[in-house]
Amino acid sequence: MAYVVTDNCIKCKYMDCVEVCPVDCFYEGENMLVIHPDECIDCGVCVPECPAEAIFPDTDPSATPAWLALNHKFASSWPNITRKKTPPADGEAWDGMPGKFDAHFSAKPGEGD
Known part of the structure; x- marks a missing residue:
């Protein structure tokens, strides 16, 4: 099992979660984060740190197979992020x-660390 970042992270991108991750499995896109499911150790420490409540175990109905696939795909191409940055002003x-x-997801990578 792994944890998955879902759509409420889009344009919120708070990044509180990355500082508590013991295995540094978060990757940064232009306007959201994803978790690499092959690196996640299922500890769940990131879940309570997410103010947007956008992180779910892959067994939760909110973490559809499409979200698991999206996290895997972009974690393989976006840069790793291990420290909290300033979230978007809005x-x-x-x-x-x-x-x-549908309206705001960006496949562009973020800056990473």
Whole structure:
């Protein structure tokens, strides 16, 4: 089992989760983070750290197979991130907004560490 970042991270990208991850399995896109499912050790310490509540175990209905595949795909090409950065200034306004994936997901990589 692994944990999966889902659509509520899009444009929120708080990054509190990356500082507590003991195996550094977070990867940074332009406007969201993903978890590499092959690197995640299923400890779950990232879940309570996510203010957007965007991280779920892959067995949760919110973590659909499509989200698991997306996390795996982009964790293989985006840069690793291990420290918290300043979140987007408008991140709080995007928290909980529906339909973010179709309208706002970016496949572009972030900067990483």
